[in-house]
Amino acid sequence: MSPSTNQPLLTPRHLAMLRAVAAGRGEALCGCEPDLLIDGRFCDHLATHELFHAGLIITAEPGPIGRRVAADITDIGRQALTVA
Structure with missing residues (x-):
């Protein structure tokens, strides 16, 4: 996490996941910690949790x-994509 903003440092993997969700290709598997699927395939669990916890994606x-x-x-997630 970035110390000043509480936002994760977005890697190319994070950005690819955000783009896929923005394109409507993402599903969340509900649970105490949601999992993210893109095109029906599970994504990196750590990156998924970072994106959910940072408020960049939601169910x-x-x-x-x-x-x-x-x-x-989310709007914050869209903003992160435009900045990246």
């Missing part, structure tokens, strides 16, 4: 544990 709706729901990029 489109709440759901019971184990349910897949759409993942959405």
Whole structure:
């Protein structure tokens, strides 16, 4: 995490995941720590948790544990993509 902004230092992997979610290709697997799937494949768990915890992506709706729901990029996530 960046010490001054509490935002993760975005790697090319983070940015690719954000772009995929922005393009509507992401799903979240609901749970105490959501998992992210892009095109039906699980993404890096650590990077996923960093993006969720930083508020860059969210679940489109709440759901019971184990349910897949759409993942959405937040305004902060869109801003991170424009800066990158």
